[in-house]
Amino acid sequence: MTAESAIWTAHLAAIRQESISARAYAQQHDISLASLYYWKRKLKAVAGKPEVAPPAASKFVALRLPAATLAPRPTSCTLILASGLRLEMPALPAPEWLVAVGRALQEAR
16 A cells, blocks of 8 residues: 555545544645545555445444333242152242252251
C-alpha cells in the first residue's frame, strides 16, 4: 500500500468510525468530497472488498429472556424415593439434609 492510499484508507476508516456522512467529514477536515469518493472507489477496486475492515464485533451480547423466565418460581420441593415414598416440602431443604437422608436410606437397606 502506498503512503497516499494509506492516508485515504485512514480517512475512510474515520468516516465509518465516527458514523458521519462523507460530506460532513470532508467539511470538517477541509478535504474534497470528490476525492473521498474517488479513493473509496479506487481502494475498493484494488482490494476487491470494502475499503476498511468492518468494526470489530462488540463483546457485549444482549440477552433477552421471555418474561416467564423472570417470574418468581415456587421454592417447594418434592422428593420421590425409589420405594415410592413421596416427600413434599414447602421449601428447598439444605444440601446437608439431603445427604443425611440419602445415607440413612442406604443404611436401612
